[in-house]
Amino acid sequence: MSEIKQTRVTDAYNRLKEEILTNRMPSGFQAPEPEIAELLGMSRTPVREALIKLEAEGLVQLIPRRGARVLPVSTEDMAEIYEILTALEPEAAAALARRRPGKDELAGMEAATQEMETALEAGDLEAWADADDRFHRLLLELHGNKRMLGMVSLLFDQAHRARMVTLRLREIPKNSTRVHRDILEKIAEGDDVGVAELFREHRKDAARELLDILEKFRLPRL
Structure with missing residues (x-):
């Protein structure tokens, strides 16, 4: 070509x-x-x-x-996607924390976190969702497993698409934003056990919220 x-x-x-x-x-x-x-x-x-x-x-x-x-994204699809993300991302964050990356390496994730905080203050949920998506992708890029990044990026696309539909049906993501800040701090501190646990609960909470919205508003297929 x-x-x-x-x-x-x-x-x-x-x-x-x-x-x-x-x-x-x-x-x-x-x-x-x-x-x-x-x-x-x-x-x-x-x-x-x-x-x-x-x-x-x-x-x-x-x-x-x-x-x-x-194609639509079914509730069952989203449950499977978040199950995979809950298994993989916390371990990637833990591995990154064990490396103790410096400020320069974490600059992209720091910028994404700041953008989430700024977007939340401005009430710009679309900008918040874009920054949130970038935070997660950057984490896997820093982790360095290219095969994992390629596979999980496809799942991120599906999750982001579903989230954009339900964005204004969920609670204002104040807690989620704080958790991203905490995740970043634990990575910088080298707290691999703490960041894995925090990340795992974060993904579980996100899955519960999304799936509850799909059921509540009878949106089994987006």
Whole structure:
């Protein structure tokens, strides 16, 4: 694949993924490929290849002669996703804490935490969710296991998408923001046991809250 073609595919992929994760293309959205290409102002070939990548990630379904459909995320999917995150992320945080990373290494997570705090004060829940998502991704990047990062990033995408739908149905995330600050401090202190326990409870609490909202508002499929 030529460099120009690869750039166009990457652009189409990034733009479509952003539309899906922010629910501007909501679950159930379906359109023929030419229509999707027209929406993006792009030719069909890079859009087609981008949709194939998104199908592999479980975000869309390609339907012969009907185009692409944005897949829903079921309550069962979310329960499984959070079970995996609860198992993996605390151990990654503990391993990072044992390394005792310095301020320079933790600068990205510090910035994300500050953005969460600022967004919360401003009542900007979308900005808060974006900073929260970045905090978790940065932690895994610092951990350094590329295979784990690749696998878990797909789960982050699904979790972020579900959370954006339920964002204004949950309580204001004051406690969650404080927990992120505490996680960052424990990593900096080298408290591997403490950060693992704190992170594990954080993910369990997040799962309970999200799943309760889906059940309460009868949103089994987003």
